[in-house]
Amino acid sequence: MTTADPDLVVDEAAPETTVRKAVFEVLRRHGMTTIFANPGSTEITFLTGLPDDLDFKLALHEGSVVGMATGWATATGRPAFVNLHTTAGLANAAGALATARTNRVPLVVVVGQQDRRHLAHDPFLAGRLSGLVGDYPVWTGHPARAEDVPGAVARAHHEAVTGEGPALVVVPMDDWLQPAGQLRAAAPADIRRGRPTLGAAIGELASALDNAEDPVVVVGSAADGESNWAAVTALAERLGAPVWQEPFGARAGFPQDHPAFAGHLPPARSAVRAALAGHDVILVLGAPVFRQYPWEPGELVPATSTVLQVTPYADDTHHSIADRAFIADVSPTCQALLGRVRARAGHSASARPPAKPLSPPRAGEPLRPGHVFDLLARGLPQDTILVEESPSSRPELHRRVPARAPHGFLSAAAGGLGFGLPAAIGLKLGAPRRPVVAVLGDGSSLYGIQGLWSAAHYRVGALFVVLSNGGYAIMDRLAEQSGQGKPPWPSFSEVSIAGIAEGLGCLAQRISGHDELAAALADHLPVLAGRTSPLVLDIEVAADPAYG
Incomplete structure (x- = not known):
């Protein structure tokens, strides 16, 4: 050569x-x-x-x-x-x-x-x-x-x-074209990772939970996966404890249609304290304690609560406010606790029931993100992988579209935009038999819009649901909340996501009405797992009036 x-x-x-x-x-x-x-x-x-x-x-x-x-x-x-x-x-x-x-x-x-x-x-x-x-x-x-x-x-x-x-x-x-030499690579050909259970520390955890009057569980991304979901669910049911999802989690750590699921912890300290008030022991499984935004004064948790953290990631403990932190995998730890903690009566319903479906908009009224999410929740196959990158409407998505299967939700824990669209393509390439839906803001989609060419060229059958409000709605809301006056950035309502998608080789549909959206989702969601080409639904929505 x-x-x-x-x-x-x-x-x-x-x-x-x-x-x-x-x-x-x-x-x-x-x-x-x-x-x-x-x-x-x-x-x-x-x-x-x-x-x-x-x-x-x-x-x-x-x-x-x-x-x-x-x-x-x-x-x-x-x-x-x-x-x-x-x-x-x-x-x-x-x-x-x-x-x-x-x-x-x-x-x-x-x-x-x-x-x-x-x-x-x-x-x-x-x-x-x-x-x-x-x-x-x-x-x-x-x-x-x-x-x-x-x-x-x-x-x-x-x-x-x-x-x-x-x-x-x-x-x-x-x-690349030089001789490779004969040295064996200084790294194992096969790596197997598994942390032991907590051993003697299990007794300490079990004792703290047994002595609790009203324990609560918070799960994070490291609790995702089939074995983790099964073990965490069994432990929560035995403890009779509500289960919250960590703030800003990249993945779901618990079935969000389970009666014990309480919701997603909010992104502010005062709201976290209110959500966890009355619980004397907070068991955090597979999550940092806790990622927050924006800054607020005060403690992260109620002053009377004891926080116990179990995480496979040592660095999660370096910035944790837990009273006791244990570095261990979630599933074996929960399985070990099942045999040590007493059973107690549970909560018969969620601490925070799912949001009631919105009434369809009247003639002349725009769609809201909640309308889109209600229709998605009604039609999504249970094993759907949903990728989220719509910052202004993420709380509304969480309230209306539960993750119902392991690996059913994915977002960018770092917060940077441009991840959701290409990630959905990679997910479908890696899990071709599962339905994949990306819920994106129009502003967010523009950070990774080139990915649609790859989706079209490699015939990746993901569904891209783009909420088009013609601006950076999250930035507008935060600017309003700052009280410092009008923001300097303009809207970009001239941008056509459907037009860009078609230019990159994707089938796309611009949607502005409720009946039109319901019909499109009814057509496409039931056969989503078997799609062999991408589809972009560019949905005209009004910006949510509030965030958080």
Whole structure:
């Protein structure tokens, strides 16, 4: 195989394999045979002439690349492989990498670099990559020699799994065709993760719960998954305790149609204290204690409450106000507690019943987000994965559309926009048999709108429900609440999401009426699991008058 540079002529059929071939073997060994990328010139040597068993997925912006990979890794439970182009590519992906880190999704990210042989002269496209995306990567590798690259990629897989986030490897473009050498990669070929149960600490937890007069449970993203849902549900029923979802959670930690589900904790301290008032023991499972926004004075929880935290993430305990924190997995801990705590009478109904359906708007009245959510709740298949990125109407979505199956809800815990649209594509790629719906604001969708091309090109059958109010409604509401006067940003009602979607190859429908929306959802939701092409519903709605 040859390149334009005669110094890089390498016979890939020679007995000693190349770095490129050795890395392909690492990818196969770890099940990372789908490559998510938006390549540049520093990636040509790596990507051209890929073997048939490696599947390449292009996105038109690096935020969409990483968002798709994050969705895929979430759906499959395996690290996804990402290839980015030197400085511009890595910088464009920074927000999406921050989301992957906060959502605790493992990614192996190879970042291209200029030719190693003239890096000392700061050539064109040489990347100053160290620290470019801060400390969001769980690990960053700069292999000292070309032959160290395969081992560094294997280690990145190890670091991504154990650190539960993106691990980066920077690879100069001339490394790929160099001899790989014979050294075994300094990372295990198979990583199995499992924390032991709490052992003697189970007795301490059980005693605190048994002595509680009125315990309450708060669940978080780390309680998502079939075994966690089953164990948490059984424990909550035995304790007779209501169950709240953490604020700003990336995933649902409990079946939200269960009678014990109390709702989502609000994003302000005073409201959290009001929600948890009267409960003397607060058991937090798989969540930080607690993520809040905006700032308010006062304590996070009632002064008379004892907070017990069980989390698999040590860093969640570093900024926790829990009285006692335990680093352990949720499911085995709950299973161990089931045999130690006494059964008590439970709550027969939710502390916060689901919102009553809205009456359809009268003639001349606009649709509201609640109307859209009521129709979705009525028609969504139970196993739907719903991706949310509609900040101004998120509380309304939570009140009206419960997550009813493990992995049924996904959002960006970091709060940055541009995640939801590409994440839905990656989720459908990774879980093709499940229905996938993304609920997006029109403003939010524009941060990742290029992803619709990937959805159309790769025939990804996700449904994109876009709530179009022609502006940044969450910003408008926050500006109003600040009392500082009129905000300087304009609306963007001229933008047609349906028109953009069609221009990117997607089937799209603009909807403004209740009957029209009901008919569209009735047509599409029952067959959503089997869709083989994307659909965008661009729904004209009035902005919600309040947030929170």
